[in-house]
Amino acid sequence: MATVSFHLKEPGADRPTAIFALLTIDRRTRSKVYTGQSIHPGKWGKAEQRALTRGRGNELNGHLNDTLDGISQRLLLAYGECLAAGTLPTAAQLKEAAAPEKPAEPAPPAPTPGGQFWQRFEEWVSYTRNTGTRGTAQGHATAGRHLREFAESTGYAVDFDTLTPAVGDRFTAYLLNVAGLADNSIHKNLFRLKSFIKWATQRGYTTAPALHGVTWAKREPDVIALSAAELRALEALPLPPGLRLDKARAWFLLACYTGLRYSDLVSIQPQHLRPATDKLPAHLRLTAKKTRAVVNVPLSAPALAIVNRLLAGGLASVKSQPITNPVLNRFLKELGALAGINSPVEVIRYRGGVADVTTYPKYEKLTVHTARRTFVTLNLGKGMSAEFVMKLTGHTSYKSFQRYVNLTPQRVAEEFARFHEMPD
Known part of the structure; x- marks a missing residue:
């Protein structure tokens, strides 16, 4: 309905x-x-x-x-x-x-090379979607939506040769003050539009240096991850088997045990599971949706049990489909509250370089991606090298991986306590 x-x-x-x-x-x-x-x-x-x-x-x-x-x-x-x-x-x-219904109009003249911006933009989004990276394509479409709304609100005609640095500065100001985006989101939208210009240039659609020199500082937030104690509390939480929270916990724990993204979790098929041999434990071998890197993820006994349950259809929601990402995120907040994962965390959002600090109970900020961060931080804390953890997670560059290595105040205190006896 x-x-x-x-x-x-x-x-x-x-x-x-x-x-x-x-x-x-x-x-x-x-x-x-x-x-x-x-x-x-x-x-x-x-x-x-x-x-x-x-x-x-x-x-x-x-x-x-x-x-x-x-x-x-x-x-x-x-x-x-x-x-x-x-x-x-x-x-x-x-x-x-x-769109308002309009009377039929004569066919417009053939477009000139300089008037094809939105036609080429839709082609770029479709090209990205057809390569299998639907999430990335959705991000591209969002950047285009912001640019369209900017054009509509200002009456500005967007085209390859009209996106000058001055207009780019007006666009970023619009994203900050009208759309209300944080610095990271402004950076991402600007990056996506520049990627489109590069793509269009490579295909000979334009030679105009659109948005050249327009930048916006990217300020990554602190990494939010579960501590070992919080993960154990979630594992031990008594839940009725087979119901929504039990299934949601299984999806989340599998991500914590493997470091896989949600898009990779829901794509696991029987051919991805490699049984144990004399030399190797049971493991998953698959191609990461986002980076196209082949990853081999060893499975602990709890992880293998969840994978077998998944392949048997025991983690499906209605219509035999996986729990969607937004729904799973909502369930995780409920699970976190039940498990007592309520330590205060500070969430910092930068807007125009100004920090907006808000404190939340930790369960309110749990998402599927928290599991991937938990996998990285706990394994680094156990002494695994960053290179080895990157191999497991499929990160292709240390720069993208580095934000997982940042030490939050909580983790600094935990690591210090591991090596020093703290007074009562």
Whole structure:
């Protein structure tokens, strides 16, 4: 079942703000689609999710509501057509459905080499998706969405030869002050757009040095990982077997035992499991989705038991599918609270070089990726060399691996206590 609701991008603004539609499928999957319409928050009825037509409204708001009704119908129709085909609507399909209906127009002239920016951008995203790196393609699409919204809000025509350093600086300012992104997210979006320009240049689509010289400082947050004691508490937590939290714990523990990313965990097949021999323990041999590096991960007895359970279908959710990443992250926070993983952790987000420090109980910040960080930090703490751990995790460069080596204050205290007797 799908529903469409309408919301304001900035409900507290003192100026007209964009209206976006939220398509909700089965009360779980949500897709955000901008309608191309805007309204002053004072003329919007939040409960009705429509423009006010009485009191603070005006006579034109009825036409706006008719437009929103039409968008709602087209979005539901697009969903129904995809459902009949056994798929979910893509962001491009929803955007097309939300676009205002226009009368037929004469075919435009053939595009000039300088006017193909968005056509080539969509080609780049599709190329990345077709190579099997769907998560990376989604990141590329997000960077494109931010650039489109910047263009719409400023009225700026984005093209290869118009993305000058001055415009790049305006774009990063938009990401910081309007989109509200932290420094790391701004850096990633800028990096992805530069990667696109490089890709387009290599294929002869442009020779313009777009975004040349535009940079943004990247400030990595502290690594959050479980301590050995916290991992044992999670392992020992009594849970009804076969239910959602028991399955979620098994997925997370397997990641803690192997260091695999979520995308690699859910791709494990029987051919990836190599049985023990006289010379080698049972291990997983697979190609990492993100880096394409071949990894061989030895399996401890607990890890092997979980792999066998996974291959037997014992960790599937509804429709024999793995638990999705967002759902698993939600379950992990519940598991962490039950296991008493509540030591305070400081989360630092940098915006424009200014640190925003917030303290949380640790369970609130648990994600699937915490398991990979736990694998690295615990094995380094046991004395394994960084090179050996990198071989197990599939990291292809020490630079990307180094952020896992950073010592948090908690880990410094733990390591110090291992070598020195602490006074009572």
